[in-house]
Amino acid sequence: MDASAPSSSPQSPWLPFESRRRARDEKREAVLRAAVGLFLEQGYHRATLNDVAKRLNITKPALYNYFRSKDEILFECWSLGNELVDDCIAETSAGGGTGLDKLRKLTVRYAELMTTDYGKSLVRFDVRDLNEDNRKIVQTAKKRIDRAFRDYIVQGIDDGSVRPCDPKLSAFAIAGSLNWIGHWFQPGGPMTGKAVAEEFAIRLTEGIATTTTRKKAGKPPRTGNAAREDRSEHHERTAARAAGQSKRARSRLR
Amino acid sequence: MDASAPSSSPQSPWLPFESRRRARDEKREAVLRAAVGLFLEQGYHRATLNDVAKRLNITKPALYNYFRSKDEILFECWSLGNELVDDCIAETSAGGGTGLDKLRKLTVRYAELMTTDYGKSLVRFDVRDLNEDNRKIVQTAKKRIDRAFRDYIVQGIDDGSVRPCDPKLSAFAIAGSLNWIGHWFQPGGPMTGKAVAEEFAIRLTEGIATTTTRKKAGKPPRTGNAAREDRSEHHERTAARAAGQSKRARSRLR
DNA sequence: ACTATTTATTACCCATGGGTAATATACGGG
């Protein structure tokens, strides 16, 4: 599908003074891509809608064909990121393994997410910039993410793969460390996102694991079904789709 | 000294319609206390100088007797927090112990700092809101903090108290987790700042220590002089005083 | 081709909030 030309990846669907066609949803997404980039670069309050528009070769009022307000754009950016996290959690929960296995899996995926724009938007944007409704949604979603980490830890303690500890604080410690990646990681740096993610996954779970990973020992304890490797097909996410009227065409977000 | 009355801690030195005397520096600090609180509650951009002034029972232009601009206030808030960190680092470096000892000591102190207003300002405020000069200062200071963590880790690897690892990433992992405390900790919550700090110190260093702390074993390895316990007298900080023309009367900041 | 709909543009509104000027009040000292 998608008979779009072998185009040299036109950053913006609006070419300076040219044919401007294309599906509405693609433009919507293009706006979000431009917005999330600018919001991260400049900060939400310093980045103006004029800036966003300029980056797309259009003018500010055109944006209002796709969004009702600046904070709605912010919310949608966050929302896309949240869908990605939900994917991580859903995949991880679906796959088998001990609590520790799941914790590690989620940690890797989450860490890698934090090196991407939409991932960063989860931790760099300020909920207080949203309207009340959206703020509630975001706060609920954040709780759910925290829950995932915490549940895996509890599960790990139960099945013996994780040493007894305070799940709440441990989850905070791990998630905090990961969230912070979103503050310092820059794509241009010496390390790839994946590399950081894997290193962090080891480092962060090492402290609470019953088994050590020193000197890359083969994954030691594995309860039932081994972790399946299907990360290609996005199995229809369940209720998780907490973010608003998200029916958008989740196409290439990378 | 400080023969101030046994006053019932007047939150603001400007009582509604009353005697308004007091040393200039105290007022300056009062402004900063009000500002840091508001900036944290509302976010720098949503908090207005009118808000700050109102909280002090004065009006906006009065603030300009003490500061030249809003972003200077922001900088000074950050600066006070930075002095506190510098104290932590100086104390820790002065005290003895293995690299791990120092890492733990710094971790505890830093974590606790993150539960205070001025500590939070170090990680919640956006450097991009500062003017170019101050931004440089902040960035330099941040590097120095990172360096402290990293140095202790390296030192620990050398003296055998810390397992071989990438100091850079490990420092990021630990500091990130601590910094995140500044985002979620709220004084009203179930845990005291000190409690969080101690728990985090254990949890975060456990992963890279050569010796385990499971079941609160007495501190195992200790090289030379045991960690001294003098945290009362602030030994004159050295060069560390990177923050601008800081000659302020660092009195009660808590 | 003609028209309806979508999508963009130009030109504007206006609330917000940082910052300033002019002025008033308090204070300390000779």
Place this chain on the structure above:
DNA sequence: CCCGTATATTACCCATGGGTAATAAATAGT
């Protein structure tokens, strides 16, 4: 008692930027 200085107030300026109205250009359907 009067004056200079420090500190506060009232009243204002104005750049910024989110958002809208009126209008023009492109697109699709018939």
